[in-house]
Amino acid sequence: HRSLPHTHAQTEFKGSTHCRSQLQSSMASDHRLGALKAFDDTKAGVKGLVDAGATVVPLIFHHAPESLNDAPHHHDHQFAIPVIDLAGLATPSGRASAVGAVKAAAETVGFFQVVNHGVPEAAMSAMLAGLRNFIEEPVEAKAPYYTRDHGRRVRYQSNFDLFQSPAANWRDTLFMDMAPEPPAPEEIPPACRAVVPEFAGLVQRLGSTLLGLLSEALGLRRGHLEEDAACLEGLSLACHYYPTCPEPHLTLGTTKHSDPSFITVLLQDAVGGLQVLVVDDDKQNPAWVDVPAVAGALVVNVGDYLQLLSNDRFKSVEHRVVAKSAGPRVSVACFFRTDGSTRVLAPIVADGGNARYRNTTVDEMVRHYRAKGLDGVSSLQYVRI
Ligand code: OGA
Ligand code: NI
Numbered sequence: 001h002r003s004l005p006h007t008h009a010q011t012e013f014k015g016s017t018h019c020r021s022q023l024q025s026s027m028a029s030d031h032r033l034g035a036l037k038a039f040d041d042t043k044a045g046v047k048g049l050v051d052a053g054a055t056v057v058p059l060i061f062h063h064a065p066e067s068l069n070d071a072p073h074h075h076d077h078q079f080a081i082p083v084i085d086l087a088g089l090a091t092p093s094g095r096a097s098a099v100g101a102v103k104a105a106a107e108t109v110g111f112f113q114v115v116n117h118g119v120p121e122a123a124m125s126a127m128l129a130g131l132r133n134f135i136e137e138p139v140e141a142k143a144p145y146y147t148r149d150h151g152r153r154v155r156y157q158s159n160f161d162l163f164q165s166p167a168a169n170w171r172d173t174l175f176m177d178m179a180p181e182p183p184a185p186e187e188i189p190p191a192c193r194a195v196v197p198e199f200a201g202l203v204q205r206l207g208s209t210l211l212g213l214l215s216e217a218l219g220l221r222r223g224h225l226e227e228d229a230a231c232l233e234g235l236s237l238a239c240h241y242y243p244t245c246p247e248p249h250l251t252l253g254t255t256k257h258s259d260p261s262f263i264t265v266l267l268q269d270a271v272g273g274l275q276v277l278v279v280d281d282d283k284q285n286p287a288w289v290d291v292p293a294v295a296g297a298l299v300v301n302v303g304d305y306l307q308l309l310s311n312d313r314f315k316s317v318e319h320r321v322v323a324k325s326a327g328p329r330v331s332v333a334c335f336f337r338t339d340g341s342t343r344v345l346a347p348i349v350a351d352g353g354n355a356r357y358r359n360t361t362v363d364e365m366v367r368h369y370r371a372k373g374l375d376g377v378s379s380l381q382y383v384r385i
Helices: 008-014 021-042 045-051 092-107 122-133 139-145 194-217 224-227 304-309 362-372
Strands: 084-085 110-115 152-155 172-178 234-242 254-259 265-269 275-280 287-290 297-302 319-322 329-337
Touching: 045 172, 084 092, 092 110, 092 194, 122 172, 122 194, 122 234, 122 265, 122 329, 139 152, 172 194, 194 224, 194 234, 194 265, 194 329, 234 254, 304 362
Parallel strands: 084 110
Antiparallel strands: 110 297, 152 172, 172 234, 234 329, 254 319, 265 297, 265 329, 275 287, 275 319
């Protein structure tokens, strides 16, 4: 039975002397496309499937066993993600020790958590509650925001790469582009309208602090990354909702990827599920390591554009989110970028070194990232020399 009008499989069959398996896989991909469209047309996301009583994970969400089990999961705390206290930045010795800790983390695991970061607990919990309220509204309230049009600054969708990636993820997302141009207040869903602008402003202030520390960690003046490289010019929030999953071993919350940002500040709730792919000093023995939920902390990681800018001194490390039968889990990933069309992204090369990347722009990188989707391949490959 074929419900789709298009006849790719038949054309391919007629035009070649082979091949039964090609025909079959082509029909399977037509079937998959139909299932993806049907899911997308509900505008209700994965939350809609769970609300409808799904007791199995539909096929479009099944990941290949080799991508689910690409590395062992380590519980070993020798790889723990460091927690860095920002309370002492006002004194020279406190600042120097924070710069040292940030440098060590950025050069190795690419992730750290911060406490005493200046974003009040109340603003963090209000942001998570607002996100939850929005996703848990009836579909009629959410559907007007459901779009794949990147021209809109507020976009609710399940899987930005639904039609590109090899397998869909068990999550829904509300994207909001907050800088350089914030959305008009009435463009933000009422469920979180009162909290999003304030939260974004607080995170921007923390971003400024972090970019100062990272600049010094690179041996540059404190204002370099924020003022000269304009790393704080753009801010996009990806507000994720990971519903409880009936068969968590078959799918993922988020496929392995590195981030399309200079740095990402991540607010997560207490459920957990974020994992980082760590390797040893010889880049051998990759293993998944948990980023535990630390009360009051924010997670910070180096993104692809800072790895490029630092000419590989800082590492944009791959990470993923596992699916869970516990939940739902909510998180807010805050991506710092520049104004993508006007600024050239180029590596800062130390004396006597060679550039490892060609020049590019954030727009070019984001276009590439969106076009390929989360396919397990780093976007940096695209611009590496
Ligand atoms: C991301 C991401 C992790 C999480 O949005 O890029 O990695 O915990 N999110 O939701
Ligand atoms: Ni990420």
